[in-house]
Amino acid sequence: MKKLLLAASFLALAAAQSTNAAGPPPFDTPAPVAYMEDLSSGAVLYAKDADRRMPPASMAKMMTVYVAFDLIKKGELKLDKQIEVQPETWRKWHSQGSTMFLAVGEKPTVSDLLKGIVTLSGNDACVVLAEGISGSEEAFVQRMNEAAKKLGLSNSHFGTSNGWPDEGRTYVTARDLAHLAKATILDHPDLYKQFYSLPSFTWGKTLGAGADISQSNRDPLLGRVQGADGLKTGHTDEAGYGFTGSAEQNGRRLVMVVAGLTSYNGRADESVKFMNWGFRAWQAKALVKKGRKVGEVQVQGGTSGSVGVIAPRDLSATVPAGTAPEMQGRIVYNGPVPAGFKAGDHIADLIIDSPGLPSQTVPLVAEKDVAEAGFFGRAWRGFWSLFGA
DSSP: OEEEEEOOHHHHHHHHTOBOOOSSOOOOOSOSEEEEEETTTTEEEEEESTTOOBOOGGGGHHHHHHHHHHHHHHTSSOTTOBOOOOHHHHHHHTTSSSOOOOOTTOOOBHHHHHHHHHTTOOHHHHHHHHHHHHSSHHHHHHHHHHHHHHHTOTTOBOSSSSOOOOTTSOBBOHHHHHHHHHHHHHHOHHHHHHHTTOSEEEEEEOTTTOOEEEEEOOOTTTTTSTTEEEEEEEEETTTEEEEEEEEEETTEEEEEEEEEESOHHHHHHHHHHHHHHHHHSEEEEEEEOTTOEEEEEEEESBSSSEEEEEOSSOEEEEEETTOBOOOEEEEEEESSEESOBOTTOEEEEEEEEOTTSOOEEEEEEESSOBOBOOHHHHHHHHHHHTTTO
């Protein structure tokens, strides 16, 4: 059962000081597909054909990296684990698109391969990592699809570890790519920082002279947009030029996706323009200070019949720059919430609505622990519930 409660205390103040906004700031892009979300407020700032299924090209590698990050976090995969490059893998991938220039018999570590995937977009690195983790690329792809399902990527499916064209078996949407980027950043912040913003990486030797091969990160935002720190480009003839990127400025983190562009330079220019628009045309409006109680939610089977929900951090909404629009808030949760949770557990959301603007969702957490009630406690609560108490 879905419960909706109105949180009027702080929003009434915001409304009293408001000036009406005319709606989202205008933006136009030649990219056939584009999407932007402000992770700080949950606001979708822009969506253009964001649910169209499309080939991701190398942006699929974000899922390969996410699966690896997850295993590392669980302690099931070590960064210093070595994985030997098999002859058949080298024959198939040493010259197929982007490459890390791995050699037969080499034993790069998981850390090396992750750098080769993220920074160099190495198709060979993806397959070697997949084989080292699951024994075969096919078995690893099953992990990718299991992870996609767990993350709620309902319009995505993976057929390869590297996004190489596979007759349509691999497809994603811009919204799903942004959600995957968000999960990577929030679920694995330390690994994200470690691997996703390296300006270059050196691996492999040139033929003949045997000189080191250094390649630059293809991320078009690095060095051009303040706070840019990821994620992944992609290009094939069928997909065109695409990019999923993120940057953080003054406490606001944006995730953007563009896809279907026709040139390398066009992708770079549109990505920079899009991200700059997200930061300049929108601003954060403070709503609730960290630790402030926003409301109460009902609890089932607990030592208490309700619990307060508070802001886990300073909460803000995203509004067009220079405006202070009227806002209303609703506490939404699946409830009554089963008892047995701890203070700080995410048990509800605050949905913020404003005329002409997209809804925004920010988390609320439990104010205190609520343990499960014993038999007599449950019976007593059940008795009093008959009388509406």
